Amino acid sequence: MTQFANLGTYPAVRLRRNRADDWTRRLVAENTLTTDDLIWPVFIKEGFGTREPVDAMPGQCRVSLAELVDHVGRAVDAGIPAIALFPVTAAERKDREGSEATNPHNLVCQAARILKASFPALGLIGDVALDPYTDHGHDGVLRNGLVVNDESLEILARQAVIQAQAGIDTLAPSDMMDGRIGALRSALDAAGLTNVRLMSYAAKYASGFYGPFRDALGSSGTLKGDKRTYQMDPANSDEALREVALDLQEGADMVMVKPGMPYLDIIQRVKATFAVPTFAYQVSGEYSMIRAAIDNGWLDPDKVILESLMAFKRAGCSGIFSYFAIEAAERLKRG
Ligand code: PBG
Numbered sequence: 001m002t003q004f005a006n007l008g009t010y011p012a013v014r015l016r017r018n019r020a021d022d023w024t025r026r027l028v029a030e031n032t033l034t035t036d037d038l039i040w041p042v043f044i045k046e047g048f049g050t051r052e053p054v055d056a057m058p059g060q061c062r063v064s065l066a067e068l069v070d071h072v073g074r075a076v077d078a079g080i081p082a083i084a085l086f087p088v089t090a091a092e093r094k095d096r097e098g099s100e101a102t103n104p105h106n107l108v109c110q111a112a113r114i115l116k117a118s119f120p121a122l123g124l125i126g127d128v129a130l131d132p133y134t135d136h137g138h139d140g141v142l143r144n145g146l147v148v149n150d151e152s153l154e155i156l157a158r159q160a161v162i163q164a165q166a167g168i169d170t171l172a173p174s175d176m177m178d179g180r181i182g183a184l185r186s187a188l189d190a191a192g193l194t195n196v197r198l199m200s201y202a203a204k205y206a207s208g209f210y211g212p213f214r215d216a217l218g219s220s221g222t223l224k225g226d227k228r229t230y231q232m233d234p235a236n237s238d239e240a241l242r243e244v245a246l247d248l249q250e251g252a253d254m255v256m257v258k259p260g261m262p263y264l265d266i267i268q269r270v271k272a273t274f275a276v277p278t279f280a281y282q283v284s285g286e287y288s289m290i291r292a293a294i295d296n297g298w299l300d301p302d303k304v305i306l307e308s309l310m311a312f313k314r315a316g317c318s319g320i321f322s323y324f325a326i327e328a329a330e331r332l333k334r335g
Pocket of ligand 1: 127128129130131139174175209210211212213214227282283284285
């Protein structure tokens with residue numbers, strides 16, 4: 001407080017004056033949240049004409065390719081700049097190496113082609129990790145019970161290239177293998193895909209808040225063990241800065257912190273230290289907590305949805321992945 005001592009004290013100073021009217025509150029607002037800050041995660045599945053609700057995430061669904069244009073059209077109409085695709089892979093397509101990840105006709109690649117043709121200006125973000133495709137649910141290749149790093153990198157790099165070739169313009173590696181940004185960047189460059197962006201899940205924590213997402217993908221039952229040998233320990237903060245530094249050196253265009261609300265301190269440190277485009281993922285568990293409280297009448301959606309997103313802007317985020325994106329965009333429009 002000493003730095004503010006020469007700015008005066010009460011009663012000359014009354015901070016409530018600037019809060020007294022809407023017009024002053026608007027003028028002195030330090031941060032703004034707009035539709036331009038939102039990224040909507042979308043679960044896609046095979047089949048026709050069905051939108052399957054996700055039990056653990058009321059209001060979210062798994063959408064088939066046949067329904068995709070209609071579904072994603074909501075984001076385009078709402079003015080949301082980008083969506084992130086997450087595939088629900090049929091059990092018979094999963095194997096130990098996650099080979100479906102590198103199939104140029106897999107669900108994500110098909111979806112990318114459809115969406116690019118319908119909405120050329122919409123940003124498409126593709127997840128790079130093997131967990132939707134492995135029968136053990138891990139993000140990399142499993143050998144003798146260990147998720148092996150360097151062998152996984154080769155597969156992840158191929159996964160990235162085929163997604164980019166299908167029209168994904170930003171690859172978001174969420175696997176947390178060491179060296180993946182460099183591996184992806186050189187594979188993309190070698191394929192002539194130099195303008196494809198990398199948004200790294202740089203500081204991704206081994207979190208319990210991903211539970212509902214794994215239900216949505218159907219990987220919660222398949223996951224053997226946990227992801228603590230590659231995702232970060234929630235106890236650590238300095239280590240997040242090292243992760244971000246390495247990813248930037250390897251060629252990341254944007255970095256992300258995940259989960260969001262329990263890790264606002266990490267977002268703030270990352271932004272203050274590196275001054276690069278920093279994103280947050282308000283993950284499934286955060287969505288489900290807030291949604292459940294709203295649905296029970298315990299929290300007011302008119303207040304908490306935008307407040308929860310503004311917190312990320314205040315912490316320093318350029319943008320936020322949120323399952324509330326559509327709802328938030330509609331609320332922002334209504335004012
Ligand atoms: C997997 C991945 C996860 C999420 C995004 N990509 C889950 C995990 O690491 O197990 C979580 C998203 C969410 O919870 O909303 N590579």
